Amino acid sequence: MTRDEAIIKKHTEDGYKYGFTTDIDQERAEIGLNESTIRFISDKKNEPEWLLDWRLKAYDIWKKMENPDWAHLNIPVIDYQSISYYASSKKKKYKSIDEVDPEILKTYEKLGIPLEEQKMLAGVAVDYVMDSDSVFTTFKEKLSEAGVIFCSISEAVKEYPDLVKKYLGSVVPQRDNYFAALNSAVFSDGSFIYIPKGVRCPMELSTYFRINAENTGQFERTLIIADDKSYVSYLEGCTAPKRDENQLHAAVVELVALEEAEIKYSTVQNWYPGDKDGKGGIYNFVTKRGICEGNRSKISWTQVETGSAITWKYPGCILKGNNSIGEFYSVAVTNNKQQADTGTKMLHLGSNTRSRIVSKGISAGNSSNTYRGQVLIGPNAENAYNFSQCDSMLMTDRCGAHTYPYLDIKNNSAQVEHEATTSKIGEDMMFYCNQRGLSDEEAVNLIVNGFCKEVFNELPMEFAVEAKKLLEVSLEGSVG
Amino acid sequence: MLEIKNLHANVVSKPILKGLNLNIAPGEVHAIMGPNGTGKSTLASTLAGRNGYEVTKGDIVFEGEDLLDMEPDERARAGVFLAFQYPVEIPGVTTINFMKSAINARRKAEGEAAIKASEFMAEMKKNLELVEINQEFMKRSVNVGFSGGEKKRNEIFQMAMLNPKLCILDETDSGLDIDALRVVSEGVNAMRSKERSFLIITHYQRLLDYIQPDFVHVMYNGKIVKSGDKSLAKKLEDKGYDWIKEANA
Known part of the structure; x- marks a missing residue:
C-alpha cells in the first residue's frame, strides 16, 4: 500500500x-524540583488549595524515599534536579x-x-488537523447523552471536585512507591472518566480523542470510576513509536469499580526504545492499579509493551468486593538493549474472588525481559482462585528471560495454579514454516502471533490488528 | 526434475550421506527403503535444506536450478514439499491461517495478489475431503493435540493445498493404523500426475501395497546400493535387509 x-x-x-x-x-517551570516548582505547577493550573496541599504532601514523602532497586533492571542514575517538571506545550x-x-x-x-x-x-x-472538530463534537454529544464524563483531570478538578477529591490517591496513595509519590507531586495531566450507575459506555474511550493528549506524557495521571453496574473499555497509547524529549515517564493510573461494575483497560505502549546500542529511549516507570470495590465487579488489564528503554510496570487489582474478578493479559517484547520488568499484583481480599494472569514475554537481541507477579490471598478471602500462566520466548542466545512469581496465601481454601514455560523460538518450528514456503520473517511473525494469541484476543479488534503489526516491526530481523 | 550427484552430507560433522546418486523424472514415483540409520531421513532433510545438514560434496539440481544455492523457503516455493516424519506443533496458529500464509507467501514471491477467500475455501474443502478430515480441524492450532494419524493426514492435506512439483514423504507411514494408511495413500495416488514426482521414504513394504512405485531403491550406509522395480520391495519384505547388509559389508 x-x-x-x-x-x-x-x-x-x-x-x-x-x-x-x-x-x-505557557512558559516552562524552572529546571529542578522543589516546593516552588510544585506551587508553580499548581498555580499554572489554577488548582484549589486542597490539591496543592496534596501535591506538597506527596513531595514530602518522595523526598524521604529512595529509588527502588529490587527490579531485574539496570537503571542509570536519574538526576531529578535536571528535569523540567512543567513542560509547556x-x-x-x-x-x-x-x-x-x-x-x-x-x-x-x-x-x-x-x-x-x-x-x-x-x-x-x-x-490544522483535518476533520477533528466535527468528529470530536459528535463524540462528545454521544457521551454526554449517556451521562459519561470524559475529560482531562485538570478539568475534572474544576468541574467535579468532589469525585476527584474522593478518589484521587484512593487506589495508589502518594506513598505507594517512589515514582507514584513523584507523580503525585508533579503530575501534569491525564484522563478522568466517570461512568454513572447502570450505564454501559456507548463507545470505547481512547486517549486519541482527548484534547492535548500530546502534552500529558511525562507525568500522566489517570482516574477512572465505574459506578454500580456500569461498564467501560478504555484504550491507552498508540502503536506509533512516539518520540518525546522527556526521558523519564512516571504515570499513575487508578481504576475504581463499584458494585457489579466492569472496567477494561487496554494499553499499547511503544515509546521510543533507544537505538540499537541502547542510547536514548524512554524510562517508563508506571504505577497502575484498580480496585474492585464492589461485589461482583471486574477489572481487566491488557497490555502490549514493545517500547521504552526501561519498563517498570505492574498493573494490579485489589479484589476487595466479594465475587470480584481481576485479569491481567500481557505481551512484553524487548529487543536490542531494552529492559522490561513487568507483571501484575492480584490482591485477593474478598471471598470467592478470582484472578487470571496470562503473561507472554518475548526477548530478542541483547534484551532482558522479566515477569514479576504477586498473588496474595488474604485471610478473609474464602475460596479465592488464581490461575497464572507465564510463557517466555527467546529469539537469540544473547537475551534473557526471568520469571519471579510471588505467592502469599493466608487462607487455606484458596486454589492457586501457576504454569510457566521458557523456550527458544524453535528451530523445528522455523524449519516447518520455511518448508511450507514462509520466509524467516514471515515464520517469526506467525509463530510469535500464535504465542501471543490469548492476549491479543483480549484486545479490542482494531487495537489487536495494530498490535500484531507492531510486533512484526519490533521483531524485524531478530532471529539469531 | 531432480538430479542428485555424488551427494555427501554431514550431520553434526558426522558423515551420513556418502556418495548418493539419484535421478527422478517428472511423473515418477520413487521409493527409498533401507534399514534404520542408513541416512534415509537425512536425505529428506538435506533436500529440504534443514539447518545442520551440511553438504560437503556433490550436486543437487532441481528443475535445472542448483538446489543447494537456495534457502529452505525458496526450495519450498520452487516446488519441493516435505511431508514430515514428525510434524511440528505451532500453538496459537490455526491450520487455516497457516495454509493461507503458506499459499500467499508463494503468491507474493511470484508477484501475485493474495488468494481470494472463496478460492481458498473451495480448495480447502476439496482437499479436506481427499484426506477425510473434518472442516472443524482447520480452526485448531497446527498439529496441536492432533493424533498421530491426524498429523500425517494434515501433512498430505498441506501437500495437496500447496501443489508441489516434488513430494518427499519421510516415513509418512510410520505409526499409522490401517485406515490412516489407506487415507494417506489414496491422497498420494490422487495427486499423481505426469508432472508431479514423488520420493517416498519408508522402512516398511506395506505402504507400497497402496502406492505403486515406478522405482524402488535400497539405501545402505549413506548410498543407494540397489535399484529395481516394485518387485524389489517384495523381495525385501520376504528376505529382510540382511542380504543387502551382507552384500555391502
Whole structure:
C-alpha cells in the first residue's frame, strides 16, 4: 500500500484517531524540583488549595524515599534536579518532516500511519488537523447523552471536585512507591472518566480523542470510576513509536469499580526504545492499579509493551468486593538493549474472588525481559482462585528471560495454579514454516502471533490488528 | 526434475550421506527403503535444506536450478514439499491461517495478489475431503493435540493445498493404523500426475501395497546400493535387509 492509499484508507475506513492539539502558550517551570516548582505547577493550573496541599504532601514523602532497586533492571542514575517538571506545550518542533530521523519515518510507514499523523507524532508543527472538530463534537454529544464524563483531570478538578477529591490517591496513595509519590507531586495531566450507575459506555474511550493528549506524557495521571453496574473499555497509547524529549515517564493510573461494575483497560505502549546500542529511549516507570470495590465487579488489564528503554510496570487489582474478578493479559517484547520488568499484583481480599494472569514475554537481541507477579490471598478471602500462566520466548542466545512469581496465601481454601514455560523460538518450528514456503520473517511473525494469541484476543479488534503489526516491526530481523 | 550427484552430507560433522546418486523424472514415483540409520531421513532433510545438514560434496539440481544455492523457503516455493516424519506443533496458529500464509507467501514471491477467500475455501474443502478430515480441524492450532494419524493426514492435506512439483514423504507411514494408511495413500495416488514426482521414504513394504512405485531403491550406509522395480520391495519384505547388509559389508 502506498502512503497515499494508506491515508485514504485511514480516512475512509478507520474512523478517526488523530490527536487534537492546540498550542497553548505557557512558559516552562524552572529546571529542578522543589516546593516552588510544585506551587508553580499548581498555580499554572489554577488548582484549589486542597490539591496543592496534596501535591506538597506527596513531595514530602518522595523526598524521604529512595529509588527502588529490587527490579531485574539496570537503571542509570536519574538526576531529578535536571528535569523540567512543567513542560509547556511549546515543544521544540521541526519545521518540516524532512528534518525527522528517516529511521523513524520508515517505521511509521511500515505501520501504515498517515502522513499528517506522522508529522504530529514526530513533533513536526501541524497547523490544522483535518476533520477533528466535527468528529470530536459528535463524540462528545454521544457521551454526554449517556451521562459519561470524559475529560482531562485538570478539568475534572474544576468541574467535579468532589469525585476527584474522593478518589484521587484512593487506589495508589502518594506513598505507594517512589515514582507514584513523584507523580503525585508533579503530575501534569491525564484522563478522568466517570461512568454513572447502570450505564454501559456507548463507545470505547481512547486517549486519541482527548484534547492535548500530546502534552500529558511525562507525568500522566489517570482516574477512572465505574459506578454500580456500569461498564467501560478504555484504550491507552498508540502503536506509533512516539518520540518525546522527556526521558523519564512516571504515570499513575487508578481504576475504581463499584458494585457489579466492569472496567477494561487496554494499553499499547511503544515509546521510543533507544537505538540499537541502547542510547536514548524512554524510562517508563508506571504505577497502575484498580480496585474492585464492589461485589461482583471486574477489572481487566491488557497490555502490549514493545517500547521504552526501561519498563517498570505492574498493573494490579485489589479484589476487595466479594465475587470480584481481576485479569491481567500481557505481551512484553524487548529487543536490542531494552529492559522490561513487568507483571501484575492480584490482591485477593474478598471471598470467592478470582484472578487470571496470562503473561507472554518475548526477548530478542541483547534484551532482558522479566515477569514479576504477586498473588496474595488474604485471610478473609474464602475460596479465592488464581490461575497464572507465564510463557517466555527467546529469539537469540544473547537475551534473557526471568520469571519471579510471588505467592502469599493466608487462607487455606484458596486454589492457586501457576504454569510457566521458557523456550527458544524453535528451530523445528522455523524449519516447518520455511518448508511450507514462509520466509524467516514471515515464520517469526506467525509463530510469535500464535504465542501471543490469548492476549491479543483480549484486545479490542482494531487495537489487536495494530498490535500484531507492531510486533512484526519490533521483531524485524531478530532471529539469531 | 531432480538430479542428485555424488551427494555427501554431514550431520553434526558426522558423515551420513556418502556418495548418493539419484535421478527422478517428472511423473515418477520413487521409493527409498533401507534399514534404520542408513541416512534415509537425512536425505529428506538435506533436500529440504534443514539447518545442520551440511553438504560437503556433490550436486543437487532441481528443475535445472542448483538446489543447494537456495534457502529452505525458496526450495519450498520452487516446488519441493516435505511431508514430515514428525510434524511440528505451532500453538496459537490455526491450520487455516497457516495454509493461507503458506499459499500467499508463494503468491507474493511470484508477484501475485493474495488468494481470494472463496478460492481458498473451495480448495480447502476439496482437499479436506481427499484426506477425510473434518472442516472443524482447520480452526485448531497446527498439529496441536492432533493424533498421530491426524498429523500425517494434515501433512498430505498441506501437500495437496500447496501443489508441489516434488513430494518427499519421510516415513509418512510410520505409526499409522490401517485406515490412516489407506487415507494417506489414496491422497498420494490422487495427486499423481505426469508432472508431479514423488520420493517416498519408508522402512516398511506395506505402504507400497497402496502406492505403486515406478522405482524402488535400497539405501545402505549413506548410498543407494540397489535399484529395481516394485518387485524389489517384495523381495525385501520376504528376505529382510540382511542380504543387502551382507552384500555391502
